[in-house]
Amino acid sequence: MKQRFREYIKQDRESWGLEEEVRTIEDMIKLYRAGKISEDEFRRFRLQHGAYGARLNQDYTMMRIKIPAGILFPDQLRKIANLSEAFSIGSVHITTRQNIQMHWIYLDDVPEVERGLVEVGLTTREACGNTIRNVVASPFAGVCKNEPFDVTPYAKAVTRFFLRNPMCQNLPRKFKFNFACCEEHNLARIADIGLVPVVKEENGKMVRGFRIYLGGGLGPASYIGHLLEEFTSEDQLLPTAMAVIRLFDRHGDRVHMHRNRMRYLVHDLGFDKFKEMVLKERSIVNATKSVYVKLDIKEYPKPEKAPITNIKPYNPPEGFERWLASNVMEQKQKGYSIVLIPLQMGDITATQLRALAYIIEEFSAENVIIATPKQGFALRWVLNSDLVKVYKRLLEAGLAKPGALTITSAVACTGTTSCNLAITNSHRLGKEVQRRLLEAELDKDKDLEGATIHISGCPNSCGQHMIGTIGFYGGASRVNNSLTPTYNMLIGGR
Numbered sequence: 001m002k003q004r005f006r007e008y009i010k011q012d013r014e015s016w017g018l019e020e021e022v023r024t025i026e027d028m029i030k031l032y033r034a035g036k037i038s039e040d041e042f043r044r045f046r047l048q049h050g051a052y053g054a055r056l057n058q059d060y061t062m063m064r065i066k067i068p069a070g071i072l073f074p075d076q077l078r079k080i081a082n083l084s085e086a087f088s089i090g091s092v093h094i095t096t097r098q099n100i101q102m103h104w105i106y107l108d109d110v111p112e113v114e115r116g117l118v119e120v121g122l123t124t125r126e127a128c129g130n131t132i133r134n135v136v137a138s139p140f141a142g143v144c145k146n147e148p149f150d151v152t153p154y155a156k157a158v159t160r161f162f163l164r165n166p167m168c169q170n171l172p173r174k175f176k177f178n179f180a181c182c183e184e185h186n187l188a189r190i191a192d193i194g195l196v197p198v199v200k201e202e203n204g205k206m207v208r209g210f211r212i213y214l215g216g217g218l219g220p221a222s223y224i225g226h227l228l229e230e231f232t233s234e235d236q237l238l239p240t241a242m243a244v245i246r247l248f249d250r251h252g253d254r255v256h257m258h259r260n261r262m263r264y265l266v267h268d269l270g271f272d273k274f275k276e277m278v279l280k281e282r283s284i285v286n287a288t289k290s291v292y293v294k295l296d297i298k299e300y301p302k303p304e305k306a307p308i309t310n311i312k313p314y315n316p317p318e319g320f321e322r323w324l325a326s327n328v329m330e331q332k333q334k335g336y337s338i339v340l341i342p343l344q345m346g347d348i349t350a351t352q353l354r355a356l357a358y359i360i361e362e363f364s365a366e367n368v369i370i371a372t373p374k375q376g377f378a379l380r381w382v383l384n385s386d387l388v389k390v391y392k393r394l395l396e397a398g399l400a401k402p403g404a405l406t407i408t409s410a411v412a413c414t415g416t417t418s419c420n421l422a423i424t425n426s427h428r429l430g431k432e433v434q435r436r437l438l439e440a441e442l443d444k445d446k447d448l449e450g451a452t453i454h455i456s457g458c459p460n461s462c463g464q465h466m467i468g469t470i471g472f473y474g475g476a477s478r479v480n481n482s483l484t485p486t487y488n489m490l491i492g493g494r
Contacts, residue, residue, distance in 0.1 A: 006367045013073065014156060016066065016163065017118030021125060025049055026111040033108075048131060048169070050124025051110055054103070055420050062418055063102045063113055064127035068159040069137035069152050069179075070098035070371035070378075074357035077369070079120045081350035081357075087113050092353070093414060094346035096464055097134050097176070098371040099127055103418050125164065130171045132162040132245075136191070138181035139370040139378040143331040143338060146182035148199045149208055153297040154237065155179045161238055168245055172252030173260040175245065176217070187373060189216045189225040190467065192248075192262045193241055200231055209233045212240060215266030215274070218461035223263040226271040228278065234297075236282070243281035247274075319400070320391050326443045327404040328387065331380065336365070339379040339390055340404035345412045345430040346375030348399075355397035363390050375411055376404060403434075403443035407451040410434050411464060415457030415474070422457030424474030424485045430455045430463075454493070467493045 032042040043053070046061070054060035065080070084092050084102055087109045093101040105113055117123060127134060137155035141147065158177055162168055168175065178191035188194025194213035199206050209231045216225030232240055244262075251269075253260040266274045316324075329338040341356075348356075356377070360369050365381035372378050382390055394400040403409050412430030416422040433453060442448060454468030458475075465471030471490035476483050 005365055009366055009368065013121065014068070014160065015121035016068070016125070016159075017114075017121055017123040018125075019115070019118055021049065021123070022111050022115045022118060025114055029108060029110065044129070046110075047129035048126060049114075050127035051105075052128055053420065055416065055418050055422075059107050060104050061107055061110060063105055063110065063124050064095070065100040065102070065117060065122055065124055066127040066134045067098050067100060067122075067371055068135050069141070069155040070139055071152075072369050072371060073120070074360045074367065076120045076122060077353045077357040077360075079116055079122075081353040083113050083116045084350045084353075091347055091349045094343060094348065094371050094375045094377070096373050096375060096411060096413075096462070097136050098139075098373060099134050100371065101414070103414075123163075128174075130173050131175070132165075132168045132171075133174050133176050135159045135177045135179070136187065136373060137179040138185045138187075139372040140185050140329075140338065141179065141181040143333065143336070143380050144181040144185060145330075145332040146184060147332075148182075148197045151179040151181055151195070151197050154195070154234070157297060158238070158241065162241075162245075167242070167249070171245070171249055172254045173257075173262070175248065175262065177241075187467075189213050190218055190222075190464070191216050191225065193244060194225045195237070198231060207233060210237060214244060214278070215263045215271065217261055217263040218464055218466045219261065220258070220459040220461075221264070222461065222466045223267060226266065226275070228275060236286075239282050239285045240278070242285050243278050246285075247277055247281055316388060317392065319395070319402070320388060322444070323391055323400055323402045324387065326402045326406050327400075329405070333381075335384055336380075337382050337384055337387060339382050339387070339394075340372070340374075341377040341379060341394065341399050342374070342401055342404040342409045343376050343399075344401075344434060345410070345427050352397050352399055355393070356399065359390065359393050359397070362393075374404070374409060376409070401438065403438055406443040407445075407448045407453060407469070408434055408437040408443045410437075410453040410455060411468070412455035413457055413462035419457060419462075421460060422474060423476055424457045424487060426455040426457035426463055426472070426474060429472070429487075455487075465490060465493070469493065 028045050031037045050064045051061040084090055087105050088102040089104050135155045135158050137151055141152045142150040176191045178187045178194045180186035180188045180196045188196050195210040198211055199208055212228045212232050213225030214228050248262045252265055327340045363382050363386050364379055370378040410430045410433045412426045415426035417427045451469040453470045454463050454465045456463035456465045456473040459473050465473045471493050472487040475486050475488050477486045
């Protein structure tokens with residue numbers, strides 16, 4: 001049954017990359033090098049194809065790999081590891097939006113990296129730029145005890161519909177979707193469109209739908225998303241999203257970059273007015289049927305019930321119980337667990353990626369791993385009886401740090417290590433915070449359960465400092481008449 005489960009997931013595996021885009025990237029780089037297209041034209045192109053200019057050196061790029069719902073297969077991890085060693089710095093970075101970033105790639109090597117990604121079904125298309133960014137879904141979707149249903153197929157359907165869609169290739173600014181699995185594991189209200197699954201009874205049948213929030217987002221001015229309606233049926237998911245994106249495309253501010261996210265449009269119009277416009281636009285989408293809108297949701301068979309095993313073994317290895325307490329969650333499927341793998345501010349080496357690929361193949365019934373918004377990984381469908389073995393294998397790979405569900409697992413953006421906009425080295429600060437809190441064993445402190453630390457290198461909130469119990473964001477102040485990097489500290493986010 002485990003093999004059958006894996007086969008279904010393999011058959012439903014999406015291939016997001018296109019070989020023809022590799023050739024387009026090659027041609028555009030040649031035109032740019034020959035001076036036949038402007039710097040500004042090339043910048044727009046490379047951003048649409050997932051490449052940022054590196055800090056202080058435009059001959060190098062950061063390539064952002066789009067990972068819809070964070071789903072990664074073992075062969076994809078191996079390919080990313082190989083590309084990282086051949087063309088980057090031998091390590092990659094997991095982001096808070098479930099992407100993977102490869103830094104310091106020479107511009108002329110970008111097509112070869114893209115070609116390697118396409119070979120395993122990956123793409124960097126629309127991971128950057130004024131487009132629909134990576135669609136985020138809770139890493140616990142499908143295994144959460146409190147979820148009404150699994151949102152993963154819906155997140156993939158949204159990606160499938162909007163990726164390369166002409167309607168969203170030149171938006172006023174970037175646009176983000178977040179799918180929650182339940183109220184507890186919920187980042188829906190900090191996205192342009194946030195979705196929380198709900199079910200209700202209609203004519204004696206349970207019907208699926210969503211609570212949809214609009215106009216949320218983090219940055220120098222952060223806003224919490226507004227509830228559009230208590231229940232949007234699943235067949236209205238894409239028409240509603242289309243309506244919102246059309247309005248943003250039509251009315252969004254294309255002049256003032258500091259105010260061109262959708263949250264400013266919602267704020268300026270007032271949500272009541274914006275809601276009225278969305279509902280009217282949705283009726284137009286439904287009436288015209290100018291685009292065939294179909295979710296194409298697939299349900300998977302699940303592995304057979306696992307034997308009920310005590311999650312705490314006799315005579316466990318050293319460090320296992322601390323790791324178990326902070327890194328392992330029971331799934332709703334009895335006998336299986338979710339193993340959370342925290343990283344140092346999202347960094348993982350090529351060697352560790354390969355080790356992780358083998359661990360997935362040996363221990364995960366679904367044969368995939370999920371990148372998480374906490375800049376780590378979730379290994380799911382692990383038999384309780386295999387937890388000691390998984391711990392030992394992670395320990396060998398240097399991936400068994402405790403504290404995944406505690407305040408010690410800080411989140412931070414890359415900061416001045418690579419970002420053009422950063423003011424401070426949030427990345428290095430985050431690593432030091434994590435190291436010192438683990439040394440102090442604060443992962444064991446029950447008073448700090450649920451507390452988080454988020455760090456950004458500037459006010460733009462890529463480290464999501466606004467939602468941390470403790471948040472820091474980089475700035476600059478005059479100290480003894482010298483401009484000095486500083487941090488602003490926030491308390492009480494959630």
